[in-house]
Amino acid sequence: MKAQTMKALTFKRYGKSPEIGIADVPLPTLKADELLVQVHAASVNPIDNMITTGMFKPVLHFQLPATLGSDLAGVVTKVGSNVTRFKPGDAIFANIFDLGTGAIAEFAVVPEHLAALKPANLDFVQAASIPMVGLTSWQALRERATLRAGQKVFIPAGSGGIGTFAIQLAKHLGAKVGTTTSTGNVELVLSLGADEVVDYKRQAFEKVLRGYDAVLGTVRGDAIEKSLGIVKPGGAIVSLVGPLDAAFARARQLNFVLRFVFGLMSRKIMRLAKKRDISYSFLFTRPDGTQLGEIGKLLEADRIRPVIDQVFPFEQAQDALAYLAQGHAKGKVVIQLC
Structure with a gap:
């Protein structure tokens, strides 16, 4: 057959x-x-x-x-x-x-x-x-950063796939949201609930924003290091773009060589974060039907679109x-x- x-x-x-x-x-x-x-x-x-x-x-x-x-x-x-x-x-x-x-x-x-x-x-x-943007935002903001009402979170690239969902989830959790976007997308991110919007074509976010409790790292390059300057002591940076860290390697039961390599890759950001009493971690989204069900309820209630x-x-x-x-x-x- x-x-x-x-x-x-x-x-x-x-x-x-x-x-x-x-x-x-x-x-x-x-x-x-x-x-x-x-x-x-x-x-x-x-x-x-x-x-x-x-x-x-x-x-x-x-x-x-x-x-x-x-x-x-x-x-x-x-x-x-x-x-x-x-x-x-x-x-x-x-x-x-x-x-x-x-x-x-x-x-x-x-x-x-x-x-x-x-x-x-x-x-x-x-x-x-x-699913991917919903679970990533949920795991980063609720689980890792334990974002609470009244706190401030910086979600760069607010008009992207992750940004458009994460801004809405953060607002649902009662947080104030800062973001970056280009001139043409300012209205979009404001409509999603962003409180502080930096047009990255005109200003550098690290010169404008201050006093944040958490950062969702969504932009490659030196944006993660720059964001250290806007986070309060005791705050958290959860990165979706790296550098990968040893904790991630351990969680996935990777071999000693990869643990060592990822540890080296994240050594600089870890050192800089520790100096400022900020926690840094790399997040790899995990599929989860129960969390997706919770996200589904928010969508059905029109809390998130x-x-x-x-x-x-x-x-x-x-x-x-x-x-x-x-x-x-x-x-x-x-x-x-x-």
């Missing part, structure tokens, strides 16, 4: 020519605790472009060729024998990051504990835009990645499959 196949966005190798394209791949097989989901929409995230370069090869393990993407929304078509919370026909959304499988495909397998029911007031495109820049059809999935790589998206970039 011929194996069933489906179409998926795959890459064949790491490096400068990863050969990204839509290919026929085997239909995934279902384990007892998994759902088979017909993917209606999938969103792309900056890490999708980083994975193909090989930057995360020591940390994330794929069997090549591999399917790209980790955010999806779709309909359950089949459930494993141990699944109790979902049934065929349920509309769900999920993040399957770090599982070695991908979301930009006609079908995806989702472990039951990583799925949540799609918020009823969102369509599939809107729901697919949420999805911000979508552009929707690409599945045949143009590669263009979606290229567009995201330009770094100008206002909110999320989503691929619609059906």
Whole structure:
């Protein structure tokens, strides 16, 4: 009997020519605790472009060729024998990051504990835009920075995928929010709830902002070091862009060499942060269906709204990645499959 196949966005190798394209791949097989989901929409995230370069090869393990993407929304078509919370026909959304499988495909397998029911007031495109940015913001602001009402948090690049969600979550938690954006996006970030907005084309944020309790590091380069100057003693910097640290290597049970290398990479920022009594940590988002369910409630209550820049059809999935790589998206970039 011929194996069933489906179409998926795959890459064949790491490096400068990863050969990204839509290919026929085997239909995934279902384990007892998994759902088979017909993917209606999938969103792309900056890490999708980083994975193909090989930057995360020591940390994330794929069997090549591999399917790209980790955010999806779709309909359950089949459930494993141990699944109790979902049934065929349920509309769900999920993040399957770090599982070695991908979301930009006609079908995806989702472990039951990583799925949540799609918020009823969102369509599939809107729901697919949420999981990675929602979970990242939740884990950074609530868990790591333990952000509380009345505190101040700096979320740079406020008009980007993470920024548009994190600003709204921080406001929901009762915090005051500072952000950076370009002139054309000032109105957008203000509409999301930002209190202090620095137009980075006109001013340097480190010269304007003061007295912050937490920083969400979303911008590469020297922005993390510069942000030390705006944080109060006892504050926290949670970085999504590095440098990676030894705690991250330990949490992922990486070998001694990688622990040592990541320790070296973060040595300077750790030293500078310690001098000012500020904690620094690198955050790698983990999929979590329970947290996604909580985020879903905020979306259903209109406490947070999805911000979508552009929707690409599945045949143009590669263009979606290229567009995201330009770094100008206002909110999320989503691929619609059906």
